[in-house]
Amino acid sequence: xxxxxxxxxxxxxxxxxxxxxxxxxxxxxxxxxxxxxxxxxxxxxxxxxxxxxxxxxxxxxxxxxxxxxxxxxxxxxxxxxxxxxxxxxxxxxxxxxxxxxxxxxxxxxxxxxxxxxxxxxxxxxxxxxxxxxxxxxxxxxxxxxxxxxxxxxxxxxxxxxxxxxxxxxxxxxxxxxxxxxxxxxxxxxxxxxxxxxxxxxxxxxxxxxxxxxxxxxxxxxxxxxxxxx
Ligand code: CTP
Ligand code: MG
Numbered sequence: 001x002x003x004x005x006x007x008x009x010x011x012x013x014x015x016x017x018x019x020x021x022x023x024x025x026x027x028x029x030x031x032x033x034x035x036x037x038x039x040x041x042x043x044x045x046x047x048x049x050x051x052x053x054x055x056x057x058x059x060x061x062x063x064x065x066x067x068x069x070x071x072x073x074x075x076x077x078x079x080x081x082x083x084x085x086x087x088x089x090x091x092x093x094x095x096x097x098x099x100x101x102x103x104x105x106x107x108x109x110x111x112x113x114x115x116x117x118x119x120x121x122x123x124x125x126x127x128x129x130x131x132x133x134x135x136x137x138x139x140x141x142x143x144x145x146x147x148x149x150x151x152x153x154x155x156x157x158x159x160x161x162x163x164x165x166x167x168x169x170x171x172x173x174x175x176x177x178x179x180x181x182x183x184x185x186x187x188x189x190x191x192x193x194x195x196x197x198x199x200x201x202x203x204x205x206x207x208x209x210x211x212x213x214x215x216x217x218x219x220x221x222x223x224x225x226x227x228x229x
Contacts, residue, residue: 001045001099001116001119001120001122001123002045002046002047002097002098002099002119003045003046003047003097003098003099003100003101003119003122003163004046004047004048004049004050004094004095004097004099004100004101004166005040005046005048005049005050005100005101005102005103005161006050006052006087006090006091006094006100006101006102006103007033007036007037007040007049007050007051007052007090007102007103007104007105008052008079008083008086008087008090008102008104008105009021009023009033009051009052009053009061009079009086009105009106010052010053010054010057010078010079010080010086011023011079011083011086011106012054013106015210015211016209016210016211016212016215017211017212021054021057022106022209022210023105023106023209024057024060025209025215027108027215027218027219027222028219028222030068031064032105032106032108032209032218033061033064033105033106033108034064034068034070035108035109036103036104036105036106036107036108036110037049037065037068037070037072037073037105038068038070039108039110039112039115040072040103040115041070041071041072042112043112043115043116045115045116045119046072046115047072047097048072048073048074048094048095048097049070049072049073049074050073050074050075050076050077050090050091050093050094051065051073051075051076051077051090051105052076052077052078052079052086052087052089052090053076053077053078053079054078054079055078058076058078061076062076074094075093077089077090077092077093082182084176084182084183087102087173087186088173088177090102091166091169091170091173094166096166096167097166098123098165098166099119099122099123099163099164099165099166100163100164100166100169101115101118101119101122101161101162101163101164102160102161102162102163102164102169102186103160103161103162104160104208106208106209106210107159107160107206107207107208107209108209108218109203109205109206109207109218109221110130110160110161110202110206111202111203111205111206114130114161114200114201114202114203114206115161117200118130118161118162118163118200119163121163121198121200122163122164122165122198123165125196125198126164126165126168126190126195126196127162127163127164127165127168127169127187127190127195127196127197127198128162128163128164128197128198128199128200129158129159129160129161129162129163129185129186129187129197129198129199129200130158130159130160130161130162130199130200130202130206131156131157131158131159131199131200131201131202132156132157132159132201132202132203132204132206133152133155133156133157133201134152134155134156134157135204137149137152138150138152138155156199158185158187159202159206159208160185162185162186162187164186164190168190168195169186169189169190171193172186172189172190172192172193172195173186173189175189175192175193176189176192205221
């Protein structure tokens with residue numbers, strides 16, 4: 001199933017505690033977001049990439065895109081204060097594809113098989129998101145004392161990509177805006193409309209580069225992939 005992808009890349013990466021946007025940090029000599037772009041560049045079903053970037057980083061990001069030979073970037077949207085604003089700016093520029101994927105530029109290790117599955121499920125049912133089963137025991141605590149152990153059955157850690165019929169996501173985004181609702185992912189906007197959202201089992205490698213220790217894991221993933229070749 002063909003799709004267009006919107007990549008929010010307009011964050012500042014505070015939790016990474018680097019001196020710049022974490023997406024510009026390098027893993028084995030290449031910026032994190034270039035790995036992400038390369039996955040979609042190489043996927044034949046991907047018809048175009050829209051990047052949401054900060055105004056003052058646009059030129060630098062454009063230079064990298066050119067230097068690494070990424071051809072599918074169709075344009076740049078100006079990101080906003082919240083991730084949801086950045087995604088929305090990207091969606092508004094994306095034309096009207098049948099299927100749109102939203103994927104964090106900070107998740108460079110997404111698997112092509114998961115992308116394919118997501119686009120197909122979204123085509124069938126409107127909305128499909130990537131996730132992995134929770135591995136750890138989950139408990140709730142109040143003031144440092146456990147109040148409840150949550151049954152792990154049916155609990156998922158949600159990732160991106162999140163895939164949608166474009167019209168459905170745009171309607172959900174408009175309603176969220178009208179209601180002043182801020183979600184932590186796109187699926188929440190669709191869920192609150194009462195529309196079912198399918199889950200597609202992803203891989204634990206599809207980690208978001210968020211804190212410094214994620215970079216260690218990222219380097220290890222790259223090293224193991226090199227060994228497999
Ligand atoms: N993002 C964005 N616009 C924002 C905030 C985030 O486009 N206003 C993007 C980030 O660039 C990243 C993705 O959304 O690719 C996921 O967000 P997150 O991991 O939280 O990145 P940051 O917001 O940059 O990091 P932090 O929350 O630590 O500051
Ligand atoms: Mg953030």
